[in-house]
Amino acid sequence: xxxxxxxxxxxxxxxxxxxxxxxxxxxxxxxxxxxxxxxxxxxxxxxxxxxxxxxxxxxxxxxxxxxxxxxxxxxxxxxxxxxxxxxxxxxxxxxxxxxxxxxxxxxxxxxxxxxxxxxxxxxxxxxxxxxxxxxxxxxxxxxxxxxxxxxxxxxxxxxxxxxxxxxxxxxxxxxxxxxxxxxxxxxxxxxxxxxxxxxxxxxxxxxxxxxxxxxxxxxxxxxxxxxxxxxxxxxxxxxxxxxxxxxxxxxxxxxxxxxxxxxxxxxxxxxxxxxxxxxxxxxxxxxxxxxxxxxxxxxxxxxxxxxxxxxxxxxxxxxxxxxxxxxxxxxxxxxxxxxxxxxxxxxxxxxxxxxxxxxxxxxxxxxxxxxxx
Amino acid sequence: xxxxxxxxxxxxxxxxxxxxxxxxxxxxxxxxxxxxxxxxxxxxxxxxxxxxxxxxxxxxxxxxxxxxxxxxxxxxxxxxxxxxxxxxxxxxxxxxxxxxxxxxxxxxxxxxxxxxxxxxxxxxxxxxxxxxxxxxxxxxxxxxxxxxxxxxxxxxxxxxxxxxxxxxxxxxxxxxxxxxxxxxxxxxxxxxxxxxxxxxxxxxxxxxxxxxxxxxxxxxxxxxxxxxxxxxxxxxxxxxxxxxxxxxxxxxxxxxxxxxxxxxxxxxxxxxxxxxxxxxxxxxxxxxxxxxxxxxxxxxxxxxxxxxxxxxxxxxxxxxxxxxxxxxxxxxxxxxxxxxxxxxxxxxxxxxxxxxxxxxxxxxxxxxxxxxx
DNA sequence: TTGCTTTGAGAGAACGTTCTCTCGAAGTGG
DNA sequence: CCACTTCGAGAGAACGTTCTCTCAAAGCAA
Numbered sequence: 125x126x127x128x129x130x131x132x133x134x135x136x137x138x139x140x141x142x143x144x145x146x147x148x149x150x151x152x153x154x155x156x157x158x159x160x161x162x163x164x165x166x167x168x169x170x171x172x173x174x175x176x177x178x179x180x181x182x183x184x185x186x187x188x189x190x191x192x193x194x195x196x197x198x199x200x201x202x203x204x205x206x207x208x209x210x211x212x213x214x215x216x217x218x219x220x221x222x223x224x225x226x227x228x229x230x231x232x233x234x235x236x237x238x239x240x241x242x243x244x245x246x247x248x249x250x251x252x253x254x255x256x257x258x259x260x261x262x263x264x265x266x267x268x269x270x271x272x273x274x275x276x277x278x279x280x281x282x283x284x285x286x287x288x289x290x291x292x293x294x295x296x297x298x299x300x301x302x303x304x305x306x307x308x309x310x311x312x313x314x315x316x317x318x319x320x321x322x323x324x325x326x327x328x329x330x331x332x333x334x335x336x337x338x339x340x341x342x343x344x345x346x347x348x349x350x351x352x353x354x355x356x357x358x359x360x361x362x363x364x365x366x367x368x369x370x371x372x373x374x375x376x377x378x379x380x381x382x383x384x385x386x387x388x389x390x391x392x393x394x395x396x397x398x399x400x401x402x403x404x405x406x407x408x409x410x411x412x413x414x415x416x417x418x419x420x421x422x423x424x425x426x427x428x429x430x431x432x433x434x435x436x437x438x439x440x441x442x443x444x445x446x447x448x449x450x451x452x453x454x455x456x457x458x459x460x461x462x463x464x465x466x467x468x469x470x471x472x473x474x475x476x477x478x479x480x481x482x483x484x485x486x487x488x489x490x491x492x493x494x495x496x497x
Numbered sequence: 498x499x500x501x502x503x504x505x506x507x508x509x510x511x512x513x514x515x516x517x518x519x520x521x522x523x524x525x526x527x528x529x530x531x532x533x534x535x536x537x538x539x540x541x542x543x544x545x546x547x548x549x550x551x552x553x554x555x556x557x558x559x560x561x562x563x564x565x566x567x568x569x570x571x572x573x574x575x576x577x578x579x580x581x582x583x584x585x586x587x588x589x590x591x592x593x594x595x596x597x598x599x600x601x602x603x604x605x606x607x608x609x610x611x612x613x614x615x616x617x618x619x620x621x622x623x624x625x626x627x628x629x630x631x632x633x634x635x636x637x638x639x640x641x642x643x644x645x646x647x648x649x650x651x652x653x654x655x656x657x658x659x660x661x662x663x664x665x666x667x668x669x670x671x672x673x674x675x676x677x678x679x680x681x682x683x684x685x686x687x688x689x690x691x692x693x694x695x696x697x698x699x700x701x702x703x704x705x706x707x708x709x710x711x712x713x714x715x716x717x718x719x720x721x722x723x724x725x726x727x728x729x730x731x732x733x734x735x736x737x738x739x740x741x742x743x744x745x746x747x748x749x750x751x752x753x754x755x756x757x758x759x760x761x762x763x764x765x766x767x768x769x770x771x772x773x774x775x776x777x778x779x780x781x782x783x784x785x786x787x788x789x790x791x792x793x794x795x796x797x798x799x800x801x802x803x804x805x806x807x808x809x810x811x812x813x814x815x816x817x818x819x820x821x822x823x824x825x826x827x828x829x830x831x832x833x834x835x836x837x838x839x840x841x842x843x844x845x846x847x848x849x850x851x852x853x854x855x856x857x858x859x860x861x862x863x864x865x866x867x868x869x870x
Numbered sequence: 871t872t873g874c875t876t877t878g879a880g881a882g883a884a885c886g887t888t889c890t891c892t893c894g895a896a897g898t899g900g
Numbered sequence: 901c902c903a904c905t906t907c908g909a910g911a912g913a914a915c916g917t918t919c920t921c922t923c924a925a926a927g928c929a930a
């Protein structure tokens with residue numbers, strides 16, 4: 125009683141042996157005829173292929189993988205695919221993978237190191253030939269190193285790590301933030317707030333510093349931290365006061381939490397006249413908080429957001445944002461990965477894709493628009 | 498010269514045989530100790546596990562898959578992951594998969610039947626244990642049937658098919674559209690336009706019909722077609738004129754194209770006073786076109802959109818939309834799939850998840866707000 | 871015809887796991 | 901002390917492919 129829903133019934137998939145029997149040849153010959161390797165007579169080849177068609181044969185790639193070692197699969201590890209940034213990047217990765225005849229196995233880390241570790245291990249056990257990962261941590265990379273050691277190349281997406289000799293595809297987060305904040309400074313703003321979705325504990329020194337010293341190596345931390353660095357540097361350039369309470373961080377990814385933090389920022393006794401939002405969730409949070417408080421943008425509050433999502437041109441006013449190219453980032457990461465998979469061997473390369481400050485209408489001049497170096 | 502980037506170097510992964518040698522036991526015993534099957538002495542088990550740790554052994558699941566037939570992988574086939582609907586649904590699928598110890602292999606069909614066919618075949622060759630698919634066509638399902646025949650269960654997402662005995666997880670598209678349009682009708686609108694992202698050729702009869710006859714079986718076509726049906730039915734209920742030029746269709750997915758069609762709709766000699774947008778891309782298109790034409794919403798034009806994306810509450814005015822639950826749809830689809838994978842056998846079930854008309858401020862009354870049956 | 875190469879095809883190993891079979895050792899009851 | 905069960909461990913097959921080896925037959929030059 126086969127219901128056809130695919131559960132119990134299911135007659136066995138035909139194998140090479142079945143085809144061989146059907147065609148009246150040996151397994152070896154059938155294999156050669158089907159796989160186009162070795163030498164086979166033309167007539168026999170046709171006979172075998174006809175038999176294969178009759179049986180609806182298609183090769184079991186799992187068996188093939190075991191024999192040859194290559195699974196034609198790559199892994200993707202991102203924080204959360206439902207985030208448009210990752211969704212778009214993943215799209216890029218998948219497209220390139222398909223061009224190479226590969227498929228992608230997807231994994232979410234939710235930005236948790238333990239989950240990421242487990243995910244990488246699973247992918248390794250599944251014998252993927254390479255992994256594109258947006259790593260949770262750039263210092264805790266032992267699991268990624270282990271992958272490389274067993275011959276599975278790693279490409280970092282969105283973050284790069286000095287602790288790992290791997291290709292990475294990133295944007296210049298510090299510069300992007302620096303430019304955005306400088307833009308606000310040039311408009312005359314001095315009291316500029318910032319909102320980012322990171323755990324505060326991740327870089328207490330950066331947050332607490334607020335206005336002293338120069339920053340060290342770039343690309344050493346996660347994107348938002350670098351963006352905070354860029355913010356601080358720009359503020360320093362203009363001798364603008366950047367007290368710790370102007371930089372608010374929120375837990376990862378929750379829009380509601382982002383709005384709450386944004387609200388707290390705007391509720392300061394001496395509130396900022398402009399805000400830089402360091403990612404798309406924060407951007408949404410700032411926009412919502414401003415509206416809830418009845419602040420006109422850019423009249424009462426100027427803002428610059430991050431990520432050029434569709435909605436930034438749907439709202440009123442259209443938002444000035446820092447745009448990064450997620451599709452290209454995904455594609456580039458995958459291309460680097462396939463170069464490695466094909467055997468290319470060279471030190472890890474850090475590929476920096478350009479960002480663009482798209483000026484629209486969410487930021488306006490403030491006070492005397494003085495310009496300084 | 499191992500650079501560590503994971504290309505050439507890579508010493509071979511240790512196997513059970515390696516562990517056995519290290520522990521001084523037979524392969525069979527090592528296998529039992531590691532896999533927790535059969536009988537092993539406690540001391541030996543410890544010895545083997547210690548050896549495994551020393552070598553950094555972890556099982557090759559490809560080999561395991563070949564032996565046992567189960568790959569612990571499922572496939573996902575969607576039109577385009579960068580579309581928020583699919584991204585969110587996929588997230589749900591992945592979450593449930595992980596709960597069951599499975600991973601998902603991702604594939605985009607771009608709404609092209611040939612691509613979908615190829616994708617399903619690849620997944621089958623990769624021996625996935627089940628597939629969640631948002632099918633391009635609901636009549637052309639031979640490839641899905643074949644999957645079922647070889648024992649791979651199929652769950653349809655977002656669309657259901659009478660030509661296939663499989664579970665499906667959908668919303669009641671016709672009713673959702675009917676409710677939305679009725680809402681507009683109750684507000685007094687009679688000249689109501691509709692915009693959907695489908696190829697017009699897909700249902701010339703539906704589009705051309707415009708106002709006669711009753712619709713046949715539900716769920717027989719793709720979502721947008723059912724939504725058009727719902728629109729037509731509601732218009733009929735109120736004896737409102739639904740001429741063919743009020744229903745515009747655009748090619749799949751392009752926001753720019755959607756905006757152009759929306760603009761054409763609004764440029765009619767006798768333009769609609771309200772528009773129902775049948776998907777999130779169309780919603781964006783209508784909103785953009787209205788703004789470009791300087792039409793106030795809801796003053797000059799009322800609208801109801803589809804999909805409750807973040808941005809619908811960020812714009813001014815916040816949009817009245819039909820909300821569907823993509824995360825739940827993904828989760829439910831995966832749960833159905835795993836029930837099948839675990840062996841449950843019963844006729845295909847059509848699960849209809851509830852939609853909600855979220856009334857916000859993008860639709861207002863028009864003329865004498867008359868109510869009829 | 872002899873000796874050589876080329877061609878086509880089969881036998882069988884290998885990949886790394888799981889699992890059945892077998893068999894000796896140890897334990898137990900009468 | 902013997903028959904009988906239980907336990908622990910090894911040998912080896914199996915999954916479906918690929919690929920090496922072997923070998924017979926055929927082709928060809930001397």
